Amino acid sequence: MAAVAVVRVFEDDDYGPEYGLLVVRDPDGSEEPDDEVGLPREREQGTEPTGTFAGAGAGWLTAQAGDGCHVVRLELHDDGPPPADHADFDEVLETSYRAGSGGLSLTVLTGGVGGVDLDLGGAGDYRVRVACRRGDTEDGFGDRWLLRLWPDAAPGPPVWLARTRPAVGPGYDGWQSELGYEPMELAGIVGAAAREHGGPVTVAQLDDWGRAHLRPAGWLDAPVWPPPREPLSTGHEDLDRRNATQRAEVLARLAGQQHRLDEIAAELGVPPVRRKRDLLPLLAAAGILRPEGPGGYRAGRPARVDTVLSLPPDRVRAVQQQDARNRYGRLAEDLDAVLRWTSRLPLEVPAAELAERLLVSEAELRDGLAFAERAGLLHTDGAEPLRMWPGRRPQPAPTVPTAPKARAPRSAPARPASPSTASAAAPTLPGPAPDRNPGAGSFRLGAMVRFTGNAADDRRVRAAHPRRSRKEPAGPPFGAPPRAGVVEPDGTVLAWHDGTRVELARLGAARWSRALQTTLGVLVLGHEQPARLVSTAGEVTGFADIRTPGVLLGDGRRMAMVDSEHRRLVSRYRLRVIDLAGGPVQTMPWPHDRAIGLLGAYRDTVFFVDQQAHGVTMRWTPGAEPEPYPHPVQQIDPLTGTGGARTARGVTVVRPDGTSVTVPVDLSARLAPGGTGLWTMRSHPPALTLFPVRPEVAPQVWWLPEDSRSSPQGTYREPVWEDIEHVLFGYQPWHFPREPASGVRLSVRDGTVERLPAIGPRGRSVIFVEPLLTP
Known part of the structure; x- marks a missing residue:
């Protein structure tokens, strides 16, 4: 017998499952054809059909992976199954798999499908052997997986080759x-x-x-x-x-x-x-x-709780059902997979042979069959050998007694009904009553008016039922565009010089998330992609080492950011200050395994939280050693160095001289620029509320415009402070006014609201450049 060769291999040594499931999908999302409805479908039963270990169908494979970071290897073999090596693994299952596109994508439960990780060479039927060694990684917390596939023109039911975990669950005590x-x-x-x-x-x-x-x-x-x-x-x-x-x-x-x-x-x-x-x-x-x-x-x-406490009958039934599901639910999924991959139905098999295929005892098999039948996954005839069908047991059709047919009296032979007689005898369907005005020729259904098509009649109907105007009331007046500029959805960076629109650069439609004004230009940040610095002359500089949001230091040309790297159970953190003008990068002396939470910066000092020291607030000035900050705060005002701390009694505002005052305000409140107030947002109706840092002074509420189509998520996105007296509000992606505008500007000095000129395509949000606020 010729050796079976490995054609192609894919390996991921840092796979992190979601919800304890390893997931393999067809890369193009191919689904099972309508004429092959018997194959196991993902989530067909409302759950992930992994069974006691793993399961597969048309375009999907899932397995119980647990927590930790795993090593997963996918192999394609050329002409048959690989040699048996069941003793080397804890769990081994062999099952059929149907490929729709000829590729496999190793993904996660909520991750959809990605690119082709393993090219199978074509669509069709395959056999896959799923093997797992528990705890066989460097740190001992993850599992090692080997999934080997080979072409198989004759799909068949799965077979379990090795088990170390019991097929029956521990039960539910309630x-x-x-x-x-x-x-x-x-x-x-x-x-x-x-x-x-x-x-x-x-x-x-x-x-x-x-x-x-x-x-x-x-x-x-x-x-x-x-x-x-x-x-x-x-x-x-x-x-x-x-x-x-x-x-x-x-x-x-x-x-x-x-x-x-x-x-x-x-x-x-x-x-x-x-x-x-x-x-x-x-x-x-x-x-x-x-x-x-x-x-x-x-x-x-x-x-079990119902055997210890006195519970009402419905509660007893619920506990017993949950207990049975915990014990036999996974095994029932295994039985369902065997039945659904069977080519001829009913499946006729001796109980001992089926128990051997599943590597369970005959007693466990009988209990699993009983649960699967109660759950409606399959039904049997109770004989030996077993005869099994998918789905619930068909119920006989109910017999309805029929009354004897009445005969017409001989003296009164039936006659054909006239049209008028037939109309009178026809059943009347419930519906709206017609309008009693014969000239209108229409009737009302609720608030809806229907017309007959006759021009004269329809004019009278319109006069009697005038339409309500749906025009929104006029909005506030238009004002100047955002002072620091914007980034359009396609990556175009815009600025206004003396009221004239200037296109500084086109960065492309990437996942841009923030834009910061610096002394060197606009720094545009995205999700896990290099930042771009756009100068006032339109020159673009890339920063490959800036991929996460940070905070600007007081000079407006240096950015502090925290890099984090997570592999398996080892995480590394470092706080760096990067000079956007190309100066040296300064790294804070810090143990790399201690988590850091960046708070903000004031002048040359960066504030952060030592998350492994119960959230102790720290500060660091480049060139010096980090040191504890004497006041625990969660916010820092870049203009004054004032801090804000959430407490049980409200938000405590800590001034640079160490004095503090607690404002009894909701803990969602944040420091306003300048540190003299706290602000919160509400959605319905939208408003910004400003609390002075003097508890005896009442807060000031500034209302924002809202049209009748306000969504449950609100009208406006997170605001941007243009200066200490003006706030910019952009629209949510799902909510735009009927009149063109890109947002509104609010003055917290007198409550004046202006509309911002329309920028970019209608229905798409722009990113406001966050101005560099200076004292």
Whole structure:
């Protein structure tokens, strides 16, 4: 027998699955032809049909991959199956696959299809062997996958060649739904602490473990369900009422959860639960935790909740159904795949042979068949050998008794009905009543008027039912174009010099996201692509090392940005300052494994957050060492260095001299340029609200124009401050006014609103260049 050669190979050594699924698709999205409806379709049952390990159909293959970063290798073999090597892998499945375009794309669940990663050489039927070794990567957290395909003109049902994980699931005990998240979270913490400790943990050891894992001091004495804080002011009475109502609804829900927990505690014979530490006896009485030694706990194995607590019948049925689905749902998908890849129906097979094909016991097979039949995936005749059909068991058609046919009296023979008689006897369909005015010749259906086609009659109808004008009221007056310029959707960078439109450069229609005014020109940033600097003379300079948004330092020519690299479980971070004029790049001395969150810059100093030190605020001036900033802030005003910090009592504004004031405002508020105010946005109706940094002064609300077609997402995009007194608002991509305009300008000095001149194609958003604000 000639050796089977590998024709083509594709390998990805850093594959990250979504939702625990490895996904392979046909690159052109080809679907199964209508005359081949028997093949397994992706999501046909409303779930991903991966079964206990993997599944395939026409143009798709999915497998259960778990978390971590995986190594995936795809191989095309020329003339037959590769040698058997099942012992080298933990899980092995062989199944048929139908290619629509002759290519494979390794992708993720929500990623659609990409390019061709492996060229199969043509469409048709293939056999694929899916093999997996768990934890076989450098870091031990990912899996190693080998998917080998070869042409196979005779598709057949899948066969399982190796299993190390049970085909039947562990079941569903129902306690999570009955107790809620918080009690079960504590049970999980006890289990994790016991595993790290190597045995049962006491309450004191549990408290120490929690504080070592970022829990605050006294966390075990906190309420099981802490009440939500009192809502802070939004500056709008209607929004404040809404937030108060939502808080009341949450309090009512928490009261209901507490009442149910009291009922469970009484039924289990344990004291009422008020604090988190009170949950431990309840969890032990339920079997979720297992007491060991003097005051120790570890994870237990609870019985199903309906066998411990008294539950209503509908709740008992729901728990039993979820338990069965957890145990046999995946195995039922395997059985469904076998049946759907079978060429002749019904499938007739001895139970022992089918169990061997699936690598399960005959008892597991019988239970899986029973669940699959209840779920409507298939049905059998219950005989041996098994005879299986897809879908639900057909029900006999109901028999409807018919009344004897009446005969016409001999003395009154039936006569053909006249036209008028037939009209009177015809059933009347419900519908609108006709207009009683015989001259109008029309009738109304709700607010709709119908016409007869007669010119004279239709003129009378129009006079009686005049149409309402749909013309929007006139908008605000037009003003000047954006001071710093714009970037059009096709990448054209525009500026205005003395009121004259100037096209500086054409960068192409890429995924541009921001544009910043610098002292050297306009810096245009995109999603994972090199930035472009466009000078006032139209010269374009590319920056391959600027691919993520950053902040400008006070000189307007240097940009601070954080680079991050994520591979497997190793992440690297560095903060750099790049001179746009070509000067040296300065890199902050910093451990590369500590995550950085960039906040802003003031003059020559960059502010950031050390995310691995519980969000400590840091600052760094190039040429010096980074140091902690004495005030924890999340915002920095580039004009004054004023900081803003969100607290439980509102937003605290920290001045450069260290003095501070807390404004009791909603935590969505942000610092306005100059640091003398905080601003928020609302969508319906649209408005900008400005809060002075003086709690005793009422906020100022500036309303924005809105037409009758406002969408649920709002009319305007994120605003851009043109200077300390003017704000630019662009339209959302899905919402543009009927009259041409590219947005509006708001004056926060007197509330004046101007329309910005129409720029770019209608219905497409432009990017406002964010002006360089200077003191």
